[in-house]
Amino acid sequence: MPDSPVIQTFELSKQFREVRAVDRVSIAVERGQVFGFLGPNGSGKTTTIGMLMGIITPTAGSFALFGASDAKGHLAARARVGATLETPNFYPYMSGRDNLRVAATIKDVGSDRIDECLEIVGLAGRGRHRFRTYSLGMKQRLALAATMLNDPELVILDEPANGLDPQGMKEVRDIIRILADRGKTIFLSSHLLWEVERMCTHVAIVRKGQVMKVGTVAEIVSEQVRALVRVEDTGALEAALADYPDATGVQTTDEGTVVSLKSDDLAGLNRYLAARGIYVSHLARHQQTLEDAFIELTQGDYGSMTEIAS
Numbered sequence: 001m002p003d004s005p006v007i008q009t010f011e012l013s014k015q016f017r018e019v020r021a022v023d024r025v026s027i028a029v030e031r032g033q034v035f036g037f038l039g040p041n042g043s044g045k046t047t048t049i050g051m052l053m054g055i056i057t058p059t060a061g062s063f064a065l066f067g068a069s070d071a072k073g074h075l076a077a078r079a080r081v082g083a084t085l086e087t088p089n090f091y092p093y094m095s096g097r098d099n100l101r102v103a104a105t106i107k108d109v110g111s112d113r114i115d116e117c118l119e120i121v122g123l124a125g126r127g128r129h130r131f132r133t134y135s136l137g138m139k140q141r142l143a144l145a146a147t148m149l150n151d152p153e154l155v156i157l158d159e160p161a162n163g164l165d166p167q168g169m170k171e172v173r174d175i176i177r178i179l180a181d182r183g184k185t186i187f188l189s190s191h192l193l194w195e196v197e198r199m200c201t202h203v204a205i206v207r208k209g210q211v212m213k214v215g216t217v218a219e220i221v222s223e224q225v226r227a228l229v230r231v232e233d234t235g236a237l238e239a240a241l242a243d244y245p246d247a248t249g250v251q252t253t254d255e256g257t258v259v260s261l262k263s264d265d266l267a268g269l270n271r272y273l274a275a276r277g278i279y280v281s282h283l284a285r286h287q288q289t290l291e292d293a294f295i296e297l298t299q300g301d302y303g304s305m306t307e308i309a310s
């Protein structure tokens, strides 16, 4: 019999007074996946994680952890989970190592894995230094080490890339890769697309509490043919494309004009434009990125788009 999914939600929902924070979310995270739960700020990511961890009570729907779907089963299953949500506050005057010892006591897991956890997050050489001397990236890595103390099968990370500089993000990606290589299942939330695109095997894109799309990165990124066109006069180009029967969509980007096409006949597009006196300086097939798909799926959430662009 195949394993039950590590996480499965069934129309999971949370209503806070007038706000529907999580709206009928149904997803399945299978063993060994690095699953990205991606959406703009306020789309219900933290609330969903809070429900999985038993901190927030769902108002409708249900979920299963390691196949267990009742309260008692959830409690037992959570012993197999490490989540950044439960990370204790660290003491600034104590060493990273001693902070992990405190965390192990709170979690009631014993301190025999502290050195291994420091090693995984690349802090083996700094374990004896005081927490307050750590950079933000090192503090985040210590928090990751704390989630690993119980040698969890499932690691849940809420916005692990938040606030980190490119170097810090690279370190987090490396740690996630190490955990994935050790067979851990990872569920992470993020509003930062390009940072997670490279480390996730599967993603769900959420907006206003609803799952817009779910699948592998390749599945999310549309198979549709697109052409990137650069011309001097984009106004004339857009007017011409409005009458081109093969064009199903036109989008202006920093790189040029992206045209969605019914067929991959780029030569035909070129001939059509030339016949209307529009000569392109660049015409090439354009591969949609996860970020393009994200922006398309979360259109109108301008607040979040500035965030994504920043």
Ligand SMILES: Nc1ncnc2c1ncn2[C@@H]1O[C@H](COP(=O)(O)OP(=O)(O)O)[C@@H](O)[C@H]1O
Pocket (backbone or CB within 6 Å): 016, 017, 019, 020, 021, 022, 039, 040, 041, 042, 043, 044, 045, 046, 047, 048
């Ligand atoms: N305790 C709460 N009471 C009322 N509204 C809440 C509460 N927690 C979250 N919300 C609202 O629910 C929505 C989703 O929030 P959240 O899950 O934190 O989103 P995300 O983690 O994706 O940024 C937001 O509109 C937020 O303001």
Ligand SMILES: [Mg+2]
Pocket (backbone or CB within 6 Å): 045, 046, 047, 158, 159
């Ligand atoms: Mg959040």
